[in-house]
Amino acid sequence: MPPMQERNQLAHAKRVVVKIGSRVLVQRSGRLDLRRMAELVKDVTTLHRQGREVVVVSSGAIACGLQILGIRKRPEDLPTLQMAAAVGQLRLMAAYDKLFSPKKCRIGQVLLTHDDLEHRRRHLNARNSILKLLENRVIPIVNENDAVAVDEIKFGDNDALASRTAMLVQADLLVLLTTVNGFRTTDANGRVRKVNTLPCITKDVLSHATGKGSPFSTGGMASKLTSAAEAARMGTPVVIAGGRQNGVLQKIAAGGHTGTYIPPLAPTGCSKTALNHRRRWVAFFHHAQGSISIDEGACQALLCKGKSLLPVGVREIIGTFSPGDLIEIFNLEGQRIAQGLSSYSSAELRLLKGLKTAKIRELLGTEAPDEVIHRDNLVIPTDSPTGPSAATTIS
Numbered sequence: 302m303p304p305m306q307e308r309n310q311l312a313h314a315k316r317v318v319v320k321i322g323s324r325v326l327v328q329r330s331g332r333l334d335l336r337r338m339a340e341l342v343k344d345v346t347t348l349h350r351q352g353r354e355v356v357v358v359s360s361g362a363i364a365c366g367l368q369i370l371g372i373r374k375r376p377e378d379l380p381t382l383q384m385a386a387a388v389g390q391l392r393l394m395a396a397y398d399k400l401f402s403p404k405k406c407r408i409g410q411v412l413l414t415h416d417d418l419e420h421r422r423r424h425l426n427a428r429n430s431i432l433k434l435l436e437n438r439v440i441p442i443v444n445e446n447d448a449v450a451v452d453e454i455k456f457g458d459n460d461a462l463a464s465r466t467a468m469l470v471q472a473d474l475l476v477l478l479t480t481v482n483g484f485r486t487t488d489a490n491g492r493v494r495k496v497n498t499l500p501c502i503t504k505d506v507l508s509h510a511t512g513k514g515s516p517f518s519t520g521g522m523a524s525k526l527t528s529a530a531e532a533a534r535m536g537t538p539v540v541i542a543g544g545r546q547n548g549v550l551q552k553i554a555a556g557g558h559t560g561t562y563i564p565p566l567a568p569t570g571c572s573k574t575a576l577n578h579r580r581r582w583v584a585f586f587h588h589a590q591g592s593i594s595i596d597e598g599a600c601q602a603l604l605c606k607g608k609s610l611l612p613v614g615v616r617e618i619i620g621t622f623s624p625g626d627l628i629e630i631f632n633l634e635g636q637r638i639a640q641g642l643s644s645y646s647s648a649e650l651r652l653l654k655g656l657k658t659a660k661i662r663e664l665l666g667t668e669a670p671d672e673v674i675h676r677d678n679l680v681i682p683t684d685s686p687t688g689p690s691a692a693t694t695i696s
């Protein structure tokens with residue numbers, strides 16, 4: 302795969318994740334906009350026929366369910382939202398099925414929760430399942446499993462789900478379709494300008510992002526930019542564009558200029574600077590269960606020498622966690638410097654902190670892991686707005 306720093310290289314993108322937002326799919330009344338859906342299906346089918354692998358991440362279930370149930374205002378309570386999702390997801394998929402069938406395109410439904418991607422085995426299962434569909438030329442249509450998802454296991458919004466899906470399948474291109482044709486800034490004179498290429502998503506850029514979702518959806522431009530930044534950092538180029546233009550996907554996939562292009566920070570498909578799959582899983586698919594603080598020597602070992610974290614450098618343990626859980630690592634000044642998967646439980650670590658490896662072997666035998674966190678399970682974040690970075694990952 303050639304580097305995708307230039308937009309025209311998108312013509313070579315083989316695996317494409319397309320996220321379609323609720324506001325693109327659903328009319329003001331809450332009804333599915335079947336004419337719009339038909340155009341998008343036509344567009345997706347064209348990409349598919351070009352031999353590309355397309356994964357669709359589709360919102361619209363809750364909006365559609367609310368309309369069917371006669372609920373006018375988006376409810377606040379989770380059970381009603383879950384009910385709407387259960388009702389609407391069915392109608393959404395029925396609409397897709399009706400539109401894709403005459404085009405002889407097969408589709409499959411994949412419903413995910415954050416939890417599914419957090420556990421290594423389920424993560425790999427989800428990945429294998431989507432890859433199997435692609436291998437068999439079936440178009441996966443992914444949504445969050447809103448009917449059962451509760452706050453702790455939610456992705457948050459479908460922009461986040463789309464970027465996680467792009468990482469999960471190592472997509473060559475992520476397209477976020479929304480109601481505006483890209484990211485726009487307003488200058489001091491109030492002039493609005495669309496940004497064609499956004500090489501770096503900084504806090505300043507995010508401060509220009511407006512729109513906080515709608516009665517039917519949760520994402521706004523800020524959530525699109527944050528998700529785009531994550532995907533770009535993992536080597537996937539992103540285009541944020543208007544989903545109401547006919548042929549928008551074909552244009553983007555031909556390397557044409559529409560919407561806002563966010564080039565990948567790491568060359569596409571290159572694992573030298575992009576996180577490898579395991580670290581990507583550690584960095585983006587986990588909620589931390591606890592934290593530890595470590596001394597100066599251990600900080601040096603992690604940040605400058607690419608070493609694993611040993612019990613001897615651990616000073617304090619906060620929270621309760623089990624072996625395999627994600628924990629955050631702080632220095633003695635209270636700055637978060639890394640995160641990773643702990644080999645020990647919090648209870649074990651409380652006994653082992655500060656001890657040298659020889660002493661631990663004496664206590665627990667040679668089977669005991671030497672490292673609290675092996676470097677393969679460790680990710681170093683930067684102070685960027687969107688979390689862990691490949692650039693400073695230890696390898």
Ligand code: GLU
Nearest residue numbers: 361362363458459518519
């Ligand atoms: N998963 C939600 C739905 O299908 C949409 C969430 C979002 O708008 O980001 O309705």
